[in-house]
Amino acid sequence: MRTTDLAARLACVGRTWTPQQRLHVGNVAWAHTHGDGSPAPDVTVAWGDPLLGFADVWLPASTVEPATASLHLAPQTTTPHQLAGAVDELLRVASRVTVEVPLQQAELVDALTARGFRESGGPWFAQLWRSLADLSDLDAHPTPDGYSIRPARPDELAERVEVHRRCWDPARIKRMLDLPVTGDEAGSSYSVDKHLAVMATPVYRGELDLVAEAADGSLAAFGLGWFDPESGSVLFEPVGTGPHHARRGLGRALCAEIMRAARDLGATQAVVGPRGDGGYPVPRRLYEGLRMREVAQVVSFATA
CATH class of the missing domain: 3.40.630 (Aminopeptidase)
Incomplete structure (x- = not known):
């Protein structure tokens, strides 16, 4: 079949x-x-x-x-x-x-x-999980000064796509992984058509497609949550902060807002699957800072 x-x-x-x-x-x-x-x-x-x-x-x-x-x-x-x-x-x-x-x-x-x-x-990869029963700890991760977090608007589709492209630029990801950058790397393949396809899926919720807006009106970061009503769970996938706005707490603030919005939709738990090994530890540290804990390990199996 x-x-x-x-x-x-x-x-x-x-x-x-x-x-x-x-x-x-x-x-x-x-x-x-x-x-x-x-x-x-x-x-x-x-x-x-x-x-x-x-x-x-x-x-x-x-x-x-x-x-x-x-x-x-x-x-x-x-x-x-x-x-x-x-x-x-x-x-x-x-x-x-x-x-x-x-x-x-x-x-x-x-x-x-x-x-x-x-x-x-x-x-x-690690599966990290937390309950959404009590979100009072998220008060420790406020939106940084000079930024606001809100759902992406329909009239800023190009800007929403562009912030994704900046965050997940292949050369930038190579640098974060300590891989050699040749200068010949293509840009991100994310596009308006792909985001329209994302929005057309039956599990997309606009309330969980969040962006962080900087003081000058540009988009500095984004986070996309996926809510499953059947299990009452929300997944973060993907989340990104632009290179000029990193290390200010935007990632945690975005995920905190996704959890609050998902709870309002009926979610009772949150899950995410970052790298679990030490080769790229930053995302895992971000989520563990939100009191997410490891509940599973996803490893590679291969035939000889």
Whole structure:
């Protein structure tokens, strides 16, 4: 079975969501719009009716490198036999493949290791979580002087896109990761069309698409929250502060406002998935400063 149907994927991921799950409905919507800059997958596979799981596979340019897959198999609802069958089908698509899996999803980890997958090392991601029952601690993260935080307006679509592009400029990200910058890096691929696609997804809420406005009226930072009414959860994805406005507390202030707005919509918990290793520690420190704690580790597994 093959599907790229967004509604089916959202239902599949939302049906069994817990904070330990790698994908939130917001991740699914964000990936669907290719807002993260990822290309369309070469192969898509799905299992079950209604949908129990799916995988997007990006094949390598040469046989030297493994394929990369984004794999979701709904916990609690897939049997060991179904998990094994799904992994077998994935291996028929690409015999050498890397996938990211939460260690807390033990049955999926067992199905992968039984087929020869092993932890491959390298960067990993933490699932950080907090309750929204009491947000009084957020008073310690006010909006910095000279800025205001508000929802993005429909008449500033180009400016909303441009602040994203500045925050996630590839050369800037390389510098933050201590990677060499050649000067030939392309600019961010985020565009007005992509943001319109984001806004068209069924889980987008304008109340959670926030920007920080500087004193001169320019946009200095942004944060996008994704609310899932079924689980009462909100995901931060993505959040960014412009290079001339960094280290002033805008990121935490934006996330604090997203949590308050999400609580008003009915959210009871917040989740985010930053890097967990020491290669890029700043985002994790930001969220831990908002009393978010690690509840899962998402690591790479690969075939030999």
